[in-house]
Amino acid sequence: MIMTSVIDALARHIDRARVVADGPELDAAAAVWNGAVSHRPALVVRCETTAEVRHAIRVARESGLPLSVRSGGHDWAGRAIRAGGLVIDLTRMRHVTVSGNVATVAGGATSADVAEAADRQGLAVATGTVGTVGMLGLSLGGGYGPYNGCFGLAADNLLAAEVVLADGRVVQADTELLWALRGGGGNFGVVTSADVALHPLAEVLAGSFIYPWEQAEQVLRGYGELLEGAPDALTSTIAVVAGPEGPTVVVSPTWSGPPPTEPLSSTGSPRSAHL
Template sequence: MARRLDVDRSDEVSAALLADLRSMITSDRVLADGPDHVRSVTLFNGAVDIRPAVVVRCGTTGDVQAAVRAAREHGVPVSVRGGGHDFWGRALRPGGLVIDLADMRGVRVDADRRVATVEGGALSSGVVAAAERAGLTAVTGTAGAVGMVGLTLGGGYGPLTGRFGLAADNLLGAEVVLADGSRMDTDAEHESDLFWALRGGGGNFGVVTSARIRLHPVPTVVAGTILYPISQAPRVLADLAEILQGCPDELTVDVGLLPGADGAPVVYVAPTWSGNLDEGAAENGPVYALTRLGTPSLVDIGRTTRSAGLAATDAMFPVGRMGAIRSRNISRISGSITDVLVQGAQAFTSPFSAILLHQFHGAAARVPLDATAFGRREPHQMAELISLWEKDADITVDDDGEARHLRWVEQLHAALEPFSLPGGYVNFLGPETPDQVARSYGPNTERLLAIKSAMDPDSVFVGTPLPNDAQGTASTTV
């Protein structure tokens, strides 16, 4: 039975916890201070300010098991750091124990079976790089610095969604350390309830120390960027909406509004073609059709590797800026939604913020709703509303500091509500949006919560907020 933490004895408990950990795990992997500790608690979002008590730099599954058992014994909250890319800072918990998987980033590729076995801390960039060396690729999101396992557990939208489904749809099995410190292997035939929950239910059921994922023989794609002036947004987005309705599986298109080089917002269209490369590169093909929605100010389309695309996104969104995120799902881009998006772009409070729409269609939309925990399977656009700013750099004596950046994202989030589907993408939802959390899993909610109750009745793991559950409030907002 886990011991309850008495606040007045927190220093005593911390000392006892450290001693306990160092008796089971190599001492230099148990960090309470110093440069390695600072690196472990420094996340992608510079606005996160959470002080855990101890970090355990795990090197093996056994280290993870020991860390979980020690945290339970000493009544200390647990969090898991994979890539540390979550905007809400859920890799850390106040006064808690961080299971840092940065030393568990190995990727082993079985080219014949087209399967990769990835350790719990592997980054998307590392998985794709390893797969490319075998002439394959993995289904990831758009950024390479994101942890592969965390992305997958929450769903995983990305540029291959149309052809191969979500990252979660490509999960074949996992090794999981449970809340009692025991180890469990799960796949479609073994502990199938847990396997079902891991595909979209978030990191709420244990620490995934390794995962097996399906790979695909498309290391090279036709992809790139097309930019249009904001004045052309109504026409461009209206025509694009029609194209997306009949989009082939091989073409997945991200679209958004970004601050341009001159400060004026631009319409951003980012296609990825994963089919026949000659067809994708043809001037009369479906990719180049997206360059004729208006008069583009930039067209940069060509054959490229998936790893190059991930690196380009990482360069756009470097580690350390202050940030906040909100999300909505919309069925399609309509005129009313275009008006809201354009008004939001014209009100950008920072040159680093962004409005991005990720297309969900094709193979992902053909998976039965009850086949995985992921809660929405009809075609839609997932809107990612990102407020990013440099600390103090763009704040003057005439404004009210960082609050204006938060107001911008909240106001845009509220303005999209009348046009949005229920729920949202759980990887981007936090305690500020309980109404969306409550409706994110639809008819899968009851089964998901039953599995949570069976696997982790004390809610040791709080990777993402679950419906009808207060665990999301354990995360600190930005």
């Protein structure tokens, strides 16, 4: 009964067909990247505009429903879905426009949406490594990726944000709120749109080197020495990965810009090397 009145209240400003409250459609709307997340919300509201986000927040507050925000749905713990709550689903808000070296990104745009829009202008953006991750979900939490060395974290590239606050006000983030958004996660309001810095980048060299476990100490030491003096153009990750023949060490470097003419470092003998 309560839910009927909540749906009626939402439907005053949001198409009722975009309010999902039961059945298999709710299961589908609540599904996130981590299939082990099993908690279910009371309803999912597929918002298309800032005004609709604002209305959904107001209805949740007035009806006492807990609230969560869903963008790319890649949070491992499924925090985009609030058990028994109202989910503001931003996945229909994926618009990206580019003007000069700035992309204006709607709240539900994926990293790939932004990277592709930037690429069409010959520009690059600091994202993570997976295109389906939400651009703002990534940026609000920090956002490490292959361009960190030269462009910083995704959060460092967040220039401005339109935010709907818990009291329903729509604000352009001031200096203090923007500081909090850059790494503070989705705790300060719903970011419906943000400006993200783009960068010219003509060349990228990337790859991976897989070393057998017997060389782990040598490779880890060599990697540490390399990174101590590494130029900003080099961003690299290192991981110990389980394989059929036991653990391996995988080094994945990205070089942004014209490749170096001299070798930077040499260590071990990789089992496989791809550039």
